[in-house]
Amino acid sequence: MKILYGVQATGNGHITRARVMAPALAAQGLEVDYLFSGRPPEQLFDMQPFGDYRCRRGLTFQYGAGGRVKAFATLCNNSVWQLWSDIRTLDLSGYDLVISDFEPVSAWAARRQGVPSVGIAHQYVFNYDLPGRHQGRLTGGAIRLMAPVDTAIGLHWHHFEQPILPPLIPPPRYPATLEADKILVYLPHETRAQLIDWFSRFADYRFVVYCDCVEPRVQGNLEFKPFSRDGFEQDLASCAGVISNSGFGLTSETVQYGKKLLSKPYRGQVEQLSNAEIMQQLGLATVMRGDCDLLQLKAWLQQPNPAPAPYPDVAAALACWIAEGHREPAATLAKRLWNDHAAPSALTAGA
Template structure:
């Protein structure tokens, strides 16, 4: 079976997910080509798992400082004419299946040419009813219009009684240790001066900040490091906690590594706000709403870490399911995977989560 795998590269979470899927698909005997869109090619890093991959402009979002979506910048920064041209010209000859991680060029090209398509992304959970008030018919319509697929598989921390799969992440590559004063920070849209103002007063901790710098830099107890997947994983394995936005991928990794999480959702982003609500309900994170709160940070720094919570091999299960012709219903695949991870209950309005033993 020959597959074209499209990846939305605006955020690193989609690429990280594809890095997990790539070896699983190869092990299942599937031939896969990769296409990335939403980021300039020179902004991609650690792309060795994808071989001779292709790039298209696709769609991207612009953000203001603090993570709020820059609506005018997003509208004028995207070329719909170029997007439509890339969709029309994408050659799908010889491909048996298109997989889209919320990537529009491959998804729409498959729709136009009648090639079977499969969506694997966190965003597809919005096709289902989730707790909280941050979804609507408009949200579901937007998801379908950006990257439409024949079969959509959503990923989340809880199945909510729906055919939703657990997070798709790789097992820890490094031993989980604890440097009690080391805090890992990933807030890419917060200005540097703002981060320094937040973290300098807590001089009994080291804040390791991954950001758009070209070399390591240190300012007191705040250490800036350039984006690097391997370095990030090493720091994640050894830190005492993580401060990040409310993206799905990194939050999932903190659960697996057993690290406490302080989450600051991007305002105006439905996905982030929904994730933040569910993190709080599941007890996964301390959520910082709107403005930075030094008192909340101080309290969070004193918290202990949870136990690591390894996820099942979702990538391997998906790859085997695809190679086998997708004969089982997604609901059955979800049931099998959740049964290996945890017993899920919903008691009243409160979510409860117990890991299976």
């Protein structure tokens, strides 16, 4: 079976999922080509698992200070004509299946050319009824408009009595340790000056900040580091807590390593607002009130860490499911995987 795997590269979580799926698909003897869109190629890193991958412009969001989505800039920086050209010229002859991690070019090309498609992404959970006040604003229609697929597999921290799978993340590569004064920070849309203003007030802690920089740099009790998948996971394994936005992938890895989380959702980004509300109800994180409430930050720093909560091997199960023609109902696959993981009990279905 020959597969084209399309990945929305705007967020690192999509790429991380593809990194997990790549060896699992290869282990099933499947031939896979990869296509990435939504980020300039020069901004991609640690791409060795994907071989001779391709890039397209695709669609992406533009963010302002504090992570607020800039609607007008997003509209101006996305070209519908280029998107249509990329969809129309992507030749899928010779492919038996398209997998889309919420990637529009491959998904729409598959729809136009009649190639079977499977969607594997967190965003596909919005096809189902989720708890919270934000879910209704991101409808299944919007999801289908962005990246339509024949079979959609959604991923979340709880099944909510729906055919939703656990998070698709790599198993821990490092033992979970604890450096009590070390806090890992990933807030890519905050300015360096803003981060220094917030965290320099807590001199008893070391804040390890991953950001868009060329060389590591220490400034007071903040250490700025360039993006590195391996370095980031090592710091995640040893830190006393994580401060990040409300992305799905990093939150899942934080839960798996048993680290407390202080989460700052992007303003105006419905997916992140929904994530923040659900993770708070599930007891997975403390959600920031506004930009940065220093009293809230101080209280969070003093909280203990939860126990690690490893997720099952979702990648291996999905790769086998795909190799066997994805005939097993998604609900059956989901039930089997959740039986291997103790889902959070703080939120009951329909709450």
